[in-house]
Amino acid sequence: MEFSQQLAITLIESKDEFPVDFEEAWNWIGYSTKQKAKNKLLNNFEPEIDYQVLLNQTVKQSGRGGYNREQIRLTVDCLKSLGMMAGTQKGKEIRRYFLECERIAKQAIEIIPAQAQEIEKLKLEVELAKTQERLLITTQAIATLHGTEMVALILGKPEAIVTKTEKAETLVTVDQFGRAIEKYDGIGISYLARRYGFAKNTKACHHWLSTIGVSEEQWLTEPALVKAKKLPRDLLPWLDKQYANKKGTRQTLLGE
Template sequence: MNFSQNLAMVMVQSTEPFPVDFDNAWKWIGYFQKSDAKKALLNSGFIEGIDFQVLRSVPQNSKGGRPAKKLYLTVDCFKSFGMMAGTEKGKQIRQYFLECEKRVKEIIPAQNAELEKLRLEVALSQSRERLAAATQTLEGICPGLSALAFGKPEAIIEKERPTTVVQDAYGRSITYDGATITELTKRYGFGKGTKANNQCRAWIRSMGITQDQWIEEPAARITYKLPKEMLTILDQQFSQGRGQRQKLLGEMN
């Protein structure tokens, strides 16, 4: 097996501390005898356990004998040993590794950029999950509250209005079916706020509906409601454009 650029890259990317088999290394470098190569290696100042590793195996035959030794080198030791040999093959090996290092320098930034992109995507996904959970929690408390909490102050918060309960002399609950001025203001497009409520009241009066026709709902705070049956009349008047609604809203001269 000849040494090649691809083989050099495999060694550079290997997770093994001693990936180079000396039985191949001395041939790749250009030595003619393994014994000469081994002697040169051991006399070159390389340190066992740091630059190379010696593995001893017990003979498998019944006659016994000396344990066999196998040498394995680190990539740096292999490169240095090749340069020390002074052979053309040794120089070529060094060039292979230099090219590998150049490629690695190009690959690592690209990999880091991809990893950073993936990290940001994961962080964004987690943020979206947390936001969805927070939104669900806020909406459970009060519909529309999440929009207000997340930077939309113009959001209209709609919360189910509790029914006012009044008890008669026998302890039976009394409820009034109708709509408050705030609900009517929204229903007929006057907007919201005190001014809008006043405009809506004026429009209702222009329909001939007086204050006496409103229901007074006794509670801790008195609430006035327009009876449900009156809404049908107002809906008809609204659909036909009657009354002073447009004038009150400034939609006509």
């Protein structure tokens, strides 16, 4: 059997402390005789550290007894050193094979941790994506039930809450010199319908207002291109109170 790169890898990966058979090793290295290789081994290496000698009982076919057959096993390091000491071309090739194995192993040592880090990074990204997806679903549900302001509070971002300030439209009449004569800031029925949950049903809102005591005399007519009746703005707190106390026929009108 010729020595090869694959054989070098097999020997390195072997769990056997002495995986190399000396009978094959001296041929791989290119010693001229087995005895020369054995002398080099015995003179330069230590038994049970670099090599191991095993004696196997062999029975003769004549049945007159047997003899001990010697088997020598080497460590991988011993094989490499024995090859370098031989000074042969085959010995140099064996050394190059093992150097290539060491180079591959070194690359693996460098690559595997980097790959492990990349895998962990990808795992974290996947978990983050799952968390963000769950957060999105949860916040959408909260926003639907309680509004976006509640989501901002839950996420610890009260500064994200936008306070909606009511815009009051004020109409001012002036004389020929531009001086204010009278100011009107009444509240129209469309605004009141939206405020108290009637949406665009201004007729139902008007009916509800009459059931809680708002008379026709309280409606103001502002001087505009299109005249519209409006309630005085200072009446708004009282209307809010009536709405909160469920006064009048609002619930009946809306079917609540």
